[in-house]
Amino acid sequence: MRHSKLTIIGILLMLSTSTTLAKEPLDCLEKALTQKEMNNCANINFKEVDAELNRVYYAIQQKYIKNKAFLKNLKEAQRLWIKLRDADFSMQFPHSKEAGYYGSIFPLCADDYKAELTLKRIEFLKQWLIGAEEGQSCRGSQALQITDDIPQTKNESEIEQVCYANVIPYNDNKNTNFKDITELTLNINYGDGSVKGKYNYLPAEKDQRFGEINGSLWKGAISAEYTYEQEGETNSINVRIRLDDEKAIVQGEVKDKILSVSDEIKKIPCQ
Structure with missing residues (x-):
């Protein structure tokens, strides 16, 4: 022992x-x-x-x-x-x-x-x-060395905010200013792997859905609980979120089909 x-x-x-x-x-x-x-x-x-x-x-x-x-x-x-x-x-x-x-x-x-x-x-x-030292002939894809070291974990600089949104014009033949909006904002802590954020679906006509993400980063993907409010009721489902340089893919479903989500949301600059 x-x-x-x-x-x-x-x-x-x-x-x-x-x-x-x-x-x-x-x-x-x-x-x-x-x-x-x-x-x-x-x-x-x-x-x-x-x-x-x-x-x-x-x-x-x-x-x-x-x-x-x-x-x-x-x-x-x-x-x-x-x-x-x-x-x-x-x-x-x-x-x-x-x-x-x-x-x-x-x-x-x-x-x-x-x-x-x-x-x-x-x-x-x-x-x-x-990075590789100046003059190293076989550095391949490695960038040249810089003075900044790898950031230390578990401090504020470790928490990054990433934002995603889809804005789709809603054509009701009356008002073209209406839009269906899906928005996702994540705060990822690379020190402890925790993830928190907001995930909202804001359609022009249907009941809107507001919710919060609480989960963790694991093997390149986020597993989280999504707690949301819609039509005056509060529910939660488990979701899985995959991120790349251009988008976030959110998937989740509950057995009784209270809610099923499958969104591909474009990455945008955070405000």
């Missing part, structure tokens, strides 16, 4: 060289006495590391936003890396789906191993944020 705790601490110290994300898992480990508690700490650690990967990946997308060929290959490379990570995990723990095979420590071992693989990926991707 002591060896397992030291392994997690080692990973957290590696992560803490570039971010303050490690504080919560370290606090957890200081208090952990049972195997179950240590397993929980390892899970917290992995989620922190995965959030850091998402942050670095998004930072690269923003830095190279004009290099479409690079971004296309980055997306494909990340997709294939996820497959490789899962394959490596299965190779390390081939009986992971057999309950109890590796004992009560397995949840810790599993999250620990995935965190190690993810940290290696983070260090690899950071090459594109750090």
Whole structure:
């Protein structure tokens, strides 16, 4: 058990060289006495590391936003890396789906191993944020080095607001000034992966819908609860939001079809 705790601490110290994300898992480990508690700490650690990967990946997308060929290959490379990570995990723990095979420590071992693989990926991707030195002939797609370092996590600069809207003229043969409007505003915290925002549907004729988004960024997509008010009633559904450089795709549905959403909303400058 002591060896397992030291392994997690080692990973957290590696992560803490570039971010303050490690504080919560370290606090957890200081208090952990049972195997179950240590397993929980390892899970917290992995989620922190995965959030850091998402942050670095998004930072690269923003830095190279004009290099479409690079971004296309980055997306494909990340997709294939996820497959490789899962394959490596299965190779390390081939009986992971057999309950109890590796004992009560397995949840810790599993999250620990995935965190190690993810940290290696983070260090690899950071090459594109750090950049290549002047005169390096084989830098390929890497930009030249700049003095600004990668932003630290869990501060105000980590929270980015992104905005999306569709405005469609509504033609009722009487008043062409009416419009159907869909608007989405998200505040994404790349430090802890949390996402909050507003998602409104404002048709010219039908009852309008106002709602709030509360969720988290996970593997490049947002999973969230959408709580909305329409026709004097308040309801909520789970939605999934995928973002790229030009649009947001929102999808969600409840079993009894109180509401079904499937919107593709254009990215716009935030006011």
